[in-house]
Amino acid sequence: MKALEHPNRNRFFRQMGLKWYNVAPIDDETGLPILQEQQPYGMYHCHQVSSSMVREIKRATRAAGSVIKKTWEVVRGFDDETLLSLGFPKRSLRVIKADSSLPFAMRLDWCWNELTGDKKIVEINCQTPSFWFECLEGNRFAAHHFNLGDPNPEAKELVPTCLYKQLETAAQKLGKKVNQCTVGFTALNNVEDMGTMHWLSQHLKGCNATSLLFPLEFLGIKENVGLFYTRNNTKIDILFMWYPLEWAIHDRDEQGKLLWDSLEQLILKQKVVLVNFASGFVLQPKSLFSLITDLGWDFFGGDAATVFEYFPKTSMLAENIGHSYFAKPILGRQGEGGYAVYNQDMLVEGSGKNEWYTSQAYVYQDLLDLPTIEIEDNEMTALWGSWLINNGEEEFASAGVGLRLSTGPITDDLSYWCPIGI
Template sequence: MLLTEQASPYALYHCQQVSPQTIREIKQASEVVGCVLMQAWSVIRNLDEEALLYYGFPEESIRLVKYDALAPFCMRLDWCWNEQTGVKKVVETNSQTPSFWFECTVGNHRVAEHFGLRSPDVNAHDTLKFTLNQHIKRAAVFLDKPFEECEVVFTTLNNAEDLGTMQWLSSHVHRSTIMPLEFLRIQDGKCLFDQRTGKSIDILFMWYPLEWAIHDTDENGERLWPALEKLILERKVVIVNFGSAFALQPKSVFALIYDLGLDFFSGKDAETIFEYFPKTSLNKNDIRDSYFAKPILGREGEGGFAVNSGRITAKSTSNNPWYTEQAYVYQELLEFPKVEIVGQSMTAVWGAWLYNNGYDKFIAGGLGMRVSEGEITDNIAYWCPVGC
């Protein structure tokens, strides 16, 4: 299973057998975590600019974060789910990434069948299809335009993984098209359109980090963000899972939840935070001398490092200055589970998808496992299919 022109394998020819109870527990835990995150989203939208800057939101993103009232559609939670030690903590939310989506929704089912095991979640695909179409229709209402008259487009970076995922995703929505990001154009502040066809776009499903978009320029060096932001604010286009999703993307959101305190949340949400959220802070002294540090706008493990009893014990293999020069967030150090695959011990991270059910409540979708030879899961980790 190789990506185009990729020398190292993306997935392992293996299917890790897990119990149906484990799958059920991870999904249930993900849903209650989703309730806390939806509450956090409401809080974030009402914070003032000074507070958002404190928690690491780029200044250029703030207006859209506070404006976008169309709630997030989906996210992938990453879990340290260690049944041997009893440590079951959600380590971060990834609400603006297309990665590890097909694998959790369809891939596990196909591989499990190949190895003579049962699918870990037979309803994952139907859940995605139903909620996606429901959310696209909500976007049309938000735009105040009949859905049948809306031009729906899916776009992302032009690479095998991201574009392939978007092609698969768009196949679930009737009358939608897909295009590489580089063909997206803005016309005189009036509309967003496809350069190839000239068609204007009403609803855009764009998997591209907002923190990158605010810095993009055209061929003349002019910043593109002001024009795009204007179109969104004037409701000339709706970008699904963009501003609202970015509100939950920074790793500092978990620090905000801890800063609000358990008394701020309802009894059930407070219990969820106590049980499933690791202690997280913008100040490493709050976590003492054992913690995991990661950039506030970190992705794929970039720039992360672990400190145990004051000593660095693990560092990411990827340390692009874009990430390492950011402010960091600090999280209590967790012991991730190990799985034995072909005689080799690997670190396992669970990913679990959540979808907006149409009433701004997150429901569980597919889930899956990534494994890495080192202690930090990054962009060279393997997909390890699972079955029951």
């Protein structure tokens, strides 16, 4: 495919600033990329979309944000037993109850099929940096390169404004001003996660806060004291840590000691503020879709039409959905462990079968017909993504739309990014 082999492809993405235009699977044991299995990720192509479609996706995203906020508020009021029944790990309960800040940012994945009329959210991803730069920055560069219009012009001003408001809120919790705080940005040490965090950290310029960018292995814990950047022993006041909480509760130090108890105490005693960590994890379990279905349209009042139109029927029992459904682990990520059933027969399974995911409880959603897009005579499955960012006024603003394409019916972490332009 020319879009993956074009002679200008490498230079195009380097000029854009996208270092992860090729990606590699991660070795489960070492946590390092398997370079010999590297595959192309970015497509040297810009898919033309209408301004009306982009406006509609953003309008739907903003409307969904209101439903998501109400659901987030409901979940935070649940007792331990109810939270456990929704799949929250027991060790996560205290921190998610303690963090009353609305999450900073999340990506919604959509089945946006204009042909069939299916326009439903299939995932809420609140603890991942993936696909952020691409939607908000990369599309702008690609659209200009291919003589098309920027689909996300609002993002240029919105991201730094919203980021600074998050810092103000976090600093207030510590009894400090932003310019008195050291702000850390960290994620897993791979080119995509760290590249995205570098991009996000650049939006802090001009706010006079000290900022540090470093991979997760350089984050140290001093019990009852704080979190530190270990290379120069700098204490972190505010941390943007894009790392799954359900993984963090199992992490151990080099001596095999669990790290979670110490981290939990630092969070609870407000020795450090972790943005979008515990608060974002409230929205991570797929059982929230089941909860939205169970709460029903009447509960959401003026947002009932949004629930009806954009949220698929979901249950924690397959028989409540019927003979055709898509099943996914409650804490699933990147399509791992997912499978589709049509008329009681297995239709398709995801490529990932990691026991961490397949051993979890599952949720079951209406089986949706994902749209396809033809690129150079290749018909590919399309998954649309859109971003919601906390505007600092207890609301979510729509900030960015993007497109992922896959050769198979289930989008995973090795699917392609296809830039879009108006």
